[in-house]
Amino acid sequence: MNYDVIIVGAGPGGIFAAYELASKNPELRVAVFEAGYALSDRKCPIDGVRVKNCVRCKSCSIMSGFGGAGAFSDGKYNITNDFGGTLYQYIGRREALELMHYVDDINLAHGGAGTKLYSTANTDIKKRCMQNKLKLLDASVRHLGTDINYVVLKNLYEEMRERVDFFFRTPVTTVTVLEDGYRVHTEQESYTAPRCILSVGRSGSKWMEQLCRALDIPTSSNRVDLGVRVELPAVIFSDLTDELYESKIVYRTEKFEDNVRTFCMNPKGSVVNENTNGIVTVNGHSYEDAEKQTENTNFALLVSKHFSEPFKDSNGYGESIARLSNMLGGGVIVQRFGDLIRGRRSTHKRIAEGFVTPTLQAEPGDLSLVLPKRILDGIIEMVYALDKIAPGTANDDTLLYGVEVKFYNMEVQVNEHLECRYPGLYVIGDGSGVTHSLSHASASGVFVARDILSRVKSAD
Numbered sequence: 001m002n003y004d005v006i007i008v009g010a011g012p013g014g015i016f017a018a019y020e021l022a023s024k025n026p027e028l029r030v031a032v033f034e035a036g037y038a039l040s041d042r043k044c045p046i047d048g049v050r051v052k053n054c055v056r057c058k059s060c061s062i063m064s065g066f067g068g069a070g071a072f073s074d075g076k077y078n079i080t081n082d083f084g085g086t087l088y089q090y091i092g093r094r095e096a097l098e099l100m101h102y103v104d105d106i107n108l109a110h111g112g113a114g115t116k117l118y119s120t121a122n123t124d125i126k127k128r129c130m131q132n133k134l135k136l137l138d139a140s141v142r143h144l145g146t147d148i149n150y151v152v153l154k155n156l157y158e159e160m161r162e163r164v165d166f167f168f169r170t171p172v173t174t175v176t177v178l179e180d181g182y183r184v185h186t187e188q189e190s191y192t193a194p195r196c197i198l199s200v201g202r203s204g205s206k207w208m209e210q211l212c213r214a215l216d217i218p219t220s221s222n223r224v225d226l227g228v229r230v231e232l233p234a235v236i237f238s239d240l241t242d243e244l245y246e247s248k249i250v251y252r253t254e255k256f257e258d259n260v261r262t263f264c265m266n267p268k269g270s271v272v273n274e275n276t277n278g279i280v281t282v283n284g285h286s287y288e289d290a291e292k293q294t295e296n297t298n299f300a301l302l303v304s305k306h307f308s309e310p311f312k313d314s315n316g317y318g319e320s321i322a323r324l325s326n327m328l329g330g331g332v333i334v335q336r337f338g339d340l341i342r343g344r345r346s347t348h349k350r351i352a353e354g355f356v357t358p359t360l361q362a363e364p365g366d367l368s369l370v371l372p373k374r375i376l377d378g379i380i381e382m383v384y385a386l387d388k389i390a391p392g393t394a395n396d397d398t399l400l401y402g403v404e405v406k407f408y409n410m411e412v413q414v415n416e417h418l419e420c421r422y423p424g425l426y427v428i429g430d431g432s433g434v435t436h437s438l439s440h441a442s443a444s445g446v447f448v449a450r451d452i453l454s455r456v457k458s459a460d
């Protein structure tokens with residue numbers, strides 16, 4: 001065997017698994033294979049001046065490379081079982097929370113000290129939400145910010161690089177099952193280990209699907225979240241963001257009784273493109289450094305769509321809708337809320353005349369030609385509901401970017417060790433469908449590393 005443990009994917013799941021293994025048992029030979037670039041080489045070519053739109057790089061630096069999809073994200077570590085994944089269903093609520101706090105401690109020790117931990121406990125905002133048919137979910141949020149998140153990742157890498165073999169720009173093509181372990185194939189060579197951790201995230205969703213098919217690993221897939229990213233002057237949301245930074249608020253629509261929720265709130269942040277498997281959708285982030293902040297706050301409004309049998313391709317459904325916006329707008333479409341309500345498309349002129357300056361260059365258009373009526377109606381209802389707790393949300397100039405899609409990787413069937421039907425083959429992070437966030441993905445990495453460490457110890 002070439003290694004004791006091979007990890008596929010250097011996102012938060014893979015990084016925290018490697019970190020735990022290397023720091024608790026430096027004797028272990030650990031390798032990490034990553035399709036994207038090393039942290040210092042990750043660069044999205046969109047600079048807003050020369051390159052304004054996604055040029056569909058072979059390896060998207062927003063989604064791939066050391067740090068995973070989290071490296072240039074806002075670095076919001078939500079410490080909660082209320083959202084961000086269902087890790088607790090496998091390992092228990094207490095352990096899941098303990099691991100998230102453990103990850104937080106590691107982040108603080110590697111450059112995150114001094115960043116703020118926000119909490120929903122004892123806030124009046126909860127009451128205001130309740131009074132307006134909105135529910136504020138409970139959480140503590142560590143906001144590292146894109147800049148500090150980068151520093152933490154850099155420090156973690158520096159600490160690990162002597163003890164862990166990192167292979168960047170080395171996508172794993174497939175994994176084969178051996179009698180006593182696994183063979184991990186890359187375009188050049190193959191490597192073996194008795195244990196393998198697959199942590200391929202959202203960008204590896206298609207790859208994971210193929211592998212599960214090839215190895216006959218049971219999966220299920222029935223959910224996709226669709227919606228828009230809202231951008232408005234930061235001051236409109238400042239009551240919420242100053243106190244909570246990010247608030248996860250849920251609204252139940254009157255018309256269809258669907259749940260619409262806020263997601264990934266970025267005070268004084270920027271709206272960005274996201275490229276998943278060649279489809280351009282929208283996302284957002286913000287910096288801790290005041291110099292890099294904008295005058296706008298952005299957040300997503302998402303409606304979860306659950307499908308029942310016989311339909312199985314929920315991601316395919318989301319992709320088709322995202323493709324429609326790419327077809328009409330060449331990428332992401334932006335529309336003023338006032339234009340949407342009046343049933344007309346936005347134009348460059350109307351947006352330029354508005355009071356909100358977009359932070360993303362997107363094509364003005366009409367989101368009602370893209371999003372299904374039921375989803376759009378839910379979003380409009382939610383904007384009016386939010387207007388009651390943050391007056392101004394429903395202003396005509398509020399910008400809606402579409403589409404934002406949260407693709408949920410199909411759920412890979414794993415046991416309470418996060419191991420699939422093959423002993424020693426772990427599937428973790430967003431690629432497993434079990435987690436959907438930095439904190440849950442990182443916690444799942446620590447969890448499987450500890451599982452491996454205890455098995456190695458008992459075998460000694």
Ligand SMILES: Cc1cc2nc3c(=O)[nH]c(=O)nc-3n(C[C@H](O)[C@H](O)[C@H](O)COP(=O)(O)OP(=O)(O)OC[C@H]3O[C@@H](n4cnc5c(N)ncnc54)[C@H](O)[C@@H]3O)c2cc1C
Pocket residue numbers: 008009010011012013014033034035036062063064065066067068069070071072073074075076077078084170171172173199200201202203204207264272274283284285428429430431435436437438439441442
């Ligand atoms: C713009 C943006 C902002 C976000 N903001 C937040 C936030 O503030 N808070 C939050 O909780 N979450 C946020 N998220 C989501 C968060 O980043 C993910 O939940 C988290 O990164 C999942 O970690 P992971 O390790 O499971 O997967 P990923 O971070 O996706 O990492 C998987 C890695 O595996 C690699 N890979 C894939 N296939 C292969 C292969 N075949 N061979 C080798 N390598 C492979 C990929 O290149 C990637 O680097 C954001 C996401 C984006 C895109």
